[in-house]
Amino acid sequence: xxxxxxxxxxxxxxxxxxxxxxxxxxxxxxxxxxxxxxxxxxxxxxxxxxxxxxxxxxxxxxxxxxxxxxxxxxxxxxxxxxxxxxxxxxxxxxxxxxxxxxxxxxxxxxxxxxxxxxxxxxxxxxxxxxxxxxxxxxxxxxxxxxxxxxxxxxxxxxxxxxxxxxxxxxxxxxxxxxxxxxxxxxxxxxxxxxxxxxxxxxxxxxxxxxxxxxxxxxxxxxxxxxxxxxxxxxxxxxxxxxxxxxxxxxxxxxxxxxxxxxxxxxxxxxxxxxxxxxxxxxx
Amino acid sequence: xxxxxxxxxxxxxxxxxxxxxxxxxxxxxxxxxxxxxxxxxxxxxxxxxxxxxxxxxxxxxxxxxxxxxxxxxxxxxxxxxxxxxxxxxxxxxxxxxxxxxxxxxxxxxxxxxxxxxxxxxxxxxxxxxxxxxxxxxxxxxxxxxxxxxxxxxxxxxxxxxxxxxxxxxxxxxxxxxxxxxxxxxxxxxxxxxxxxxxxxxxxxxxxxxxxxxxxxxxxxxxxxxxxxxxxxxxxxxxxxxxxxxxxxxxxxxxxxxxxxxxxxxxxxxxxxxxxxxxxxxxxxxxxxxxxxxxxxxxxxxxxxxxxxxxxxxxxxxxxxxxxxxxxxxxxxxxxxxxx
Numbered sequence: 001x002x003x004x005x006x007x008x009x010x011x012x013x014x015x016x017x018x019x020x021x022x023x024x025x026x027x028x029x030x031x032x033x034x035x036x037x038x039x040x041x042x043x044x045x046x047x048x049x050x051x052x053x054x055x056x057x058x059x060x061x062x063x064x065x066x067x068x069x070x071x072x073x074x075x076x077x078x079x080x081x082x083x084x085x086x087x088x089x090x091x092x093x094x095x096x097x098x099x100x101x102x103x104x105x106x107x108x109x110x111x112x113x114x115x116x117x118x119x120x121x122x123x124x125x126x127x128x129x130x131x132x133x134x135x136x137x138x139x140x141x142x143x144x145x146x147x148x149x150x151x152x153x154x155x156x157x158x159x160x161x162x163x164x165x166x167x168x169x170x171x172x173x174x175x176x177x178x179x180x181x182x183x184x185x186x187x188x189x190x191x192x193x194x195x196x197x198x199x200x201x202x203x204x205x206x207x208x209x210x211x212x213x214x215x216x217x218x219x220x221x222x223x224x225x226x227x228x229x230x231x232x233x234x235x236x237x238x239x240x241x242x243x244x245x246x247x248x249x250x251x252x253x254x255x256x257x258x259x260x261x262x263x264x265x266x267x268x269x270x271x272x273x274x275x276x277x278x279x280x281x282x283x
Numbered sequence: 284x285x286x287x288x289x290x291x292x293x294x295x296x297x298x299x300x301x302x303x304x305x306x307x308x309x310x311x312x313x314x315x316x317x318x319x320x321x322x323x324x325x326x327x328x329x330x331x332x333x334x335x336x337x338x339x340x341x342x343x344x345x346x347x348x349x350x351x352x353x354x355x356x357x358x359x360x361x362x363x364x365x366x367x368x369x370x371x372x373x374x375x376x377x378x379x380x381x382x383x384x385x386x387x388x389x390x391x392x393x394x395x396x397x398x399x400x401x402x403x404x405x406x407x408x409x410x411x412x413x414x415x416x417x418x419x420x421x422x423x424x425x426x427x428x429x430x431x432x433x434x435x436x437x438x439x440x441x442x443x444x445x446x447x448x449x450x451x452x453x454x455x456x457x458x459x460x461x462x463x464x465x466x467x468x469x470x471x472x473x474x475x476x477x478x479x480x481x482x483x484x485x486x487x488x489x490x491x492x493x494x495x496x497x498x499x500x501x502x503x504x505x506x507x508x509x510x511x512x513x514x515x516x517x518x519x520x521x522x523x524x525x526x527x528x529x530x531x532x533x534x535x536x537x538x539x540x541x542x543x544x545x546x547x548x549x550x551x552x553x554x555x556x557x558x559x560x561x562x563x564x565x566x567x568x569x570x571x572x573x574x575x576x577x578x579x580x581x582x583x584x585x586x587x588x589x590x591x592x593x594x595x596x597x598x599x600x601x602x603x604x605x606x607x608x609x610x611x612x613x614x615x616x617x618x619x620x621x622x
Binding site for chain 2: 180182183185186187188189190191192193196200201204205
């Protein structure tokens with residue numbers, strides 16, 4: 001085959017994926033970008049293609065929306081911290097303390113819930129947290145008062161932490177596995193107590209794993225709208241819910257686009273931060 | 284030098300160790316290492332030398348036996364409670380710290396003030412000629428440089444004892460030779476007791492004050508390099524240290540070092556106090572300054588190896604019938620085995 005034909009072959013292989021990405025991904029992104037600066041005519045509901053910052057002005061000035069943005073980010077941060085704390089002991093045991101058979105078993109158990117629908121898993125939490133759910137049933141059994149957790153931000157925090165825990169755990173296991181045992185020996189050899197070894201060697205070397213996991217716990221939580229709809233309450237709206245209702249209910253696509261764009265910017269900023277901490281460095 | 288023997292730096296008594304499912308690694312190790320000694324644990328892989336080192340360092344616990352460092356029984360103390368530092372086989376430098384921080388690590392976790400630890404870490408880096416790259420990370424260094432940093436980190440705390448686990452294993456031959464000299468120099472200069480693990484007998488001979496030869500979880504012999512080479516206690520030690528021919532004579536094993544053997548034409552009549560063996564040259568290896576010949580006896584057994592200066596060896600070819608000649612006193616009868 002001549003070099004020219006080989007090149008043509010390569011191009012032919014690249015056209016379908018790039019075409020797909022170009023049209024459907026970049027294309028829709030740029031429409032999103034553009035429409036964020038448009039308006040909807042209040043009377044007719046038609047989109048008016050006049051350039052304006054009006055959508056952004058409302059988003060930054062109306063406290064309804066700043067509160068929602070802060071709630072979205074706040075819960076995402078809380079979920080990330082919770083999952084890091086929950087994942088540490090289990091990741092440590094899976095990565096360094098058990099034999100290969102038990103390791104595989106534990107990893108399968110961690111991944112097992114992911115085989116069922118996310119909706120089913122969220123509904124399961126409604127059965128647990130609901131007024132006559134498993135939680136209150138258990139509390140009554142031991143003589144404690146009922147808790148009204150369902151349809152609150154607390155429920156949202158619990159459910160998100162549960163949903164994304166496996167995604168925090170896996171990269172942390174990978175990061176901890178990669179720490180050579182000799183580094184832990186060397187730290188102890190130099191006089192570090194087990195706690196100092198953890199603080200000065202294990203924890204810093206696990207940061208890339210935690211950063212990779214937080215892409216799910218933080219960025220994906222920020223973009224979610226399903227869980228707030230199903231287990232959140234009146235004061236649990238996320239940015240995604242505002243976008244959803246503006247597209248579906250009030251038909252104000254430009255306003256939805258503007259809020260999505262802010263979300264997109266926050267997630268992108270977070271990705272850059274995560275990259276700085278080595279989230280995307282394989283090895 | 285006084286006559287009273289000071290407390291040994293290390294005293295091992297009856298150490299045994301096995302890993303799950305009955306794989307026994309150590310079967311009773313007794314050893315004393317003197318203050319300021321360059322002491323080598325030598326043996327093939329799986330002989331228990333590295334396990335012994337790890338027990339001294341506290342990285343593993345023995346099944347039975349005691350370990351004393353100086354006056355202190357440290358058998359069950361964790362590594363951070365022992366006045367010992369280790370130079371690890373893979374160097375074990377912390378990848379997220381600069382060289383300076385790597386070396387200052389031990390002082391930092393023990394609460395030495397910043398100024399003092401920076402000063403001492405820099406001095407240690409100077410000692411291994413790396414003072415100018417103190418801000419680099421380990422990944423930016425060559426293997427030889429990393430190895431020097433590992434050495435500096437082991438030295439900087441001025442421990443009573445430094446353990447070295449095959450530290451030169453990953454270096455090429457030339458660098459290895461340089462580092463052997465360097466290690467020996469630093470050991471003399473600091474006066475710190477070194478316990479050195481290697482499977483390289485040449486390295487062990489050239490560096491050590493004394494050597495313990497390990498085989499299958501026991502110590503075969505402890506002695507100076509000359510003891511081990513000239514008066515080995517067993518065929519194993521004789522074969523492991525240097526090259527050797529072992530002849531059977533009236534049920535005894537006789538050790539013959541190849542450099543003591545020369546070749547003569549067949550029909551050579553030996554002088555008094557000379558011993559001979561007739562045979563056929565089965566192998567010739569030209570090694571530069573010397574040439575090595577392997578001789579087969581009449582019954583294809585009792586092979587003898589001779590190492591002859593190459594300029595005296597030009598006439599000998601493979602397949603020739605010759606006589607191997609050695610002075611009587613060069614033949615060393617190996618002691619009978621005790622067991």
